[in-house]
Amino acid sequence: MKSEFLLQIKDLKASIDNKSIIKGLSLEVKPGEIHAIMGPNGSGKSTLANVLTGRDLVTVTDGSVTFEGRNLLDMSPEERAREGIFLSFQYPIEIPGVSMVNFMKTAINEQRKHRGLEPLSASEFLSQMREKKELVEIDSALTNRSVNEGFSGGEKKKNEIFQMAMLEPRLALLDETDSGLDIDALRIVANGVNKIRSADTSVIVITHYQRLLDYIIPDFVHVMFDGRIVKSAGPELALELEKRGYDWIRKEADIAEESWITDRKL
Amino acid sequence: MENDQDKVLNEVTSGEYKYGFVTDIETEVIPKGLTEDVVRLISAKKQEPEWMLEFRLKAFRHWLTMKMPAWANLKIPEINYQDIIFYAAPRQRPAPGSLSEVDPQLIKTFDKLGIPLEEQKRLTGVAVDAVMDSISVKTTFRETLAELGIIFCSFSEAVREHPSLVQKYLASVVPYTDNFFATLNSAVFSDGSFCYIPKDVRCPMELSTYFRINTSNTGQFERTLLIADEESYVSYLEGCTAPMRDENQLHAAVVEIVAERGAEVKYSTVQNWYPGDRDGKGGILNFVTKRGMCKGDDSKISWTQVETGSAITWKYPSCILRGNNSTGEFYSVAVTNNYQQADTGTKMIHIGKNTKSTIVSKGISAGFGQNSYRGLVKVLGKAEGARNFSQCDSLLLGDKCGAHTFPYIEVDNPSAIVEHEATTSRIGEDQIFYCNQRGISTEDAIGLIVNGYAREVINKLPMEFAVEAQKLLQISLEGSVG
Structure with missing residues (x-):
């Protein structure tokens, strides 16, 4: 049964080391949103991003997550990736000795195999690399190096966006992609995201600040407190948060200050 | 917290050794045990001349006075030399000249190992000497090579056909008194490869020896002698496999290389002897002496080894840099998984002026494996302008394995420049997850990371074998990340 939603999260509860972190979260994302x-x-x-990508340090205790109508929680991390879920890591990992070219080629061909496609030829692959590098304005020198090795913070983030452009995901999760970026890098990253967004590709931008949302205009803004979404609205909500901070929402949602700062027990 | 990755990985520790089959072939074996009579018997079986027998007997008598070395960082099970068969040969007509004379079972065995003995089927540009248990089964492409004056044949044949060359060079690099295992080999060696590249000849194809142990309770003691005359070049490769058996089997080989003035020898090994099972039962005990002599000026010897097999590896391919401006290289990847142990490295002995040596050693430890690098860089007093660069890296997978380094540096000439770099790293769970998130399975992620780590060494292998070695690395490490 085909769902109208790309991603559907219902009453999700999840914990880390028996500490409850997500306490009943629901979210629906349609294609292109x-x-x-x-x-x-x-x-x-970030725990939400970990749940969606299948990181095993998070345990889902209740609720359901479906991706294109299929149970996402049953899938291995690599299966989710091959189905089209991409995470732009908050802290991208260095893999010394593994060239970006080799890494990307392996990733793309795994995804193609999953979809029943032949592996890309070397020339097809390289021309795709070239095209996407231009798209996200990433320096050629970076893709000739080992994965993230010796990259600056900004370079790592750009490299995430480059990988996203290469893999053309159905759902991209950007976890604090704006943190540690100067204004130029921020613009490049945001442009990259805007260029790959399409009627098919949905994006979830996880961010602390609103400044990335100046460049990537969201359809919906959700505010999370203490493991729940407490308010959802249009893009204007982000601006309001920027102006007024988070306190008023906390009051509005009637959440005790301690409960989201210190108390993570149920 | 229970780590799923661990669980899954442990389940798929199906890095099953795929060469573990046994060939059912009629084999001629001599009784177990080692005595002077056994040495004489081996020599007689091979119809050797008197001088060869004398050499064996000298070695045997010397061996009786020696003790097994105990300095390596290895736990070696007791070896009962009276419980080993020192000669086993697939029964066939002596010295098969053409393929039709080779037992079809043997042809099948080597086919199964990916070493077809039919020349037209061979990878273009590789000549093979195939050795099963104690004797050489077939050497391919001999005629093509003979046109250039290159001699490539089994060791036994060389003793018969080219006695003056053998007498001149045998034990000139590894004397029969050298060490316990080399001395044992000198007494009982059965076969191996012999190769001579004449002056000014560049060998047009890779030469390769493929060693196969088949018979149980049998030790394999092959001897390889490789001579590169002035201004010649050769690239040589050896590969090895053995059936899976519960008991340990001894392998004690000697390889000697002589490079005359301006000659270059590249010697590559992909060692995949049976490593024992997951609990450390069985496997080959691999005690090998490999040494090259850069005898003439401007000569070069380069060792490349990928060591993934054997229960125990004890091996130090070395270079004696006697000629001025001569060069020695050692590139090594050694993997120990499960209960495998390796104590391996090299010796670079700088004697001539302006001699250069490079050592790149990459150890990979997984499971309960113990991996030691042991290396000596020695610069003698007259080695004006000697240079060495050593790089010694260790990669750990999991937290029950070990990596050790024992570098020795002895310098007697103040103009020498000796550099040593070392690193230790481990594959992190976060690296694996990063790969998983890009659609790459854990096994493939380990393969990518390990091959990336070993790339510098793998790149030194001839192309076809580099691909093999990459696959082998990945298989050897399946199920080993935690």
Whole structure:
């Protein structure tokens, strides 16, 4: 049964080391939509990204997640990736000795195999590399190096966006992609995202600040507190948060201050 | 927290050794044990001349006075030399000249190992000497090589056909007194390859020896002698496999290389002897002496080894840099998984002026494997302007394995420049997850990372074998990340 939603999260609860982090979260994303998830540190934003990508340090205790109508939680991390879920890591990992070319070629061909396609030929692959490098304005020198090795913070983030452009995901999760970026890098990253967004590609932007949302205009903004989405609205909500901070929402949602700063027990 | 990755990985520790089959072939074996009579018997079986027998007997008598070395960082099970068969040969007509004379079972065996003995089927540009248990089964492309004056044949044949060359060079690099295992080999060696490249000849194809142990309770003691005359060039490769058996089997080989003035020898090994099972039962005990002499000025010897097999590896391919401006190289990847142990490295002995040596050693430890690098860089007093660069890296997978380095540097000439770099790293769970998130399975991620790590060494292998070595690395490490 084909769902109208690309991603459907229902009453999700998840914990890390028996500590409850996500405490009943629901979210629906249709193809082509851009959602922003905002919220203070410790509200569970990155944990949500970990649940969706299948990181095993998070345990899902309740609720369901479906991706194109299929149970996402049953799939291995690599299967989710091959189905089209891409995470732009908050802290991209260095893999010394593995060239970007080799890494990307392996990733793309795994994905193609999953979809029943032949591997790309060397020339097809290289021309795709060239095209996407231009698209996200990444320096050629970076793709000739080992994965993220010795990259600056900004270069690592650009490299994430480059990989996203290469893999053409159905759902891209950007986890604090704006953190540590200067204004030029921010613009390049945002342009990259805007260029790959399409009627088919949905994006979830996880961010603490609104500044990335100046460049990537979301369809919906959700505010997360203490493991739940407490408010959802259009892009204007981001601006309001920027002006007024998070306090008013906390009050509005009637959440005790301690509960989202310190108390993570149920 | 239970780590799923660990669980899954442990389940798929199906890095099954795919060469573990046994060939059912009629084999001639001599009784177990080692005595002077056995040495004489081996020599007689091979119809050797008197001088060869004398050499063996000298070695045997010397061996009786020696003790097994105990300095390596290895736990070696007791070896009962009276419980080993020192000679086993697939029964066939002596010295097969054409393929039709080779037992079809043998042809099938080597086919199964990916070493077809039919010349037209061979990878273009590789000549093979195939050795099973104690004897050479077939050497391919001999006629093509003979046109250039290149001699490539089994060791036994060389003793018969080219006695003056053998007498001149045998034990000139590894004397029969050298060490316990080399001395044992000198007494009982059965076969191996012999190769002579004449002056000014560039060998047009890769030469290769493929060693196969088949019979149980049998030791394999092959001897390889490789001579590169002035201004010649040769690239040589050896590969090895053995059936899976519960008991340990001894392998004690000697390889000697002589490079005359301006000659270059590239010697590559992909060692894949049976490593024992997951609990450390069985496997080959691999005690090998490999040494090259850069005898003439401007000569070069380069060792490349990918060591993934054997329960125990004890091996130090070395270069004696006697000629001025001569060069020695050692590139090594050694993998120990499960309960494998390796103590391996090199010796670079700088004697001549302006001699250069490079050492790149990459150890990979997984499971309960113990991996030691042991290397000596020695610069003698007259080695004006000697240079060495050593790089010694260790990669750990999991937290129950070990990596050790024992570098020795002895310098007696103040103009020498000796550099040593070392690193230790491990494959992190976060690296694996990063790959997973890009659609790459954990096994493939380990393969990518390990091959990336070993790339510098793998790149030194001839092309076809580099691909093999990459696959082998990945298979050897399946199920080993934690």
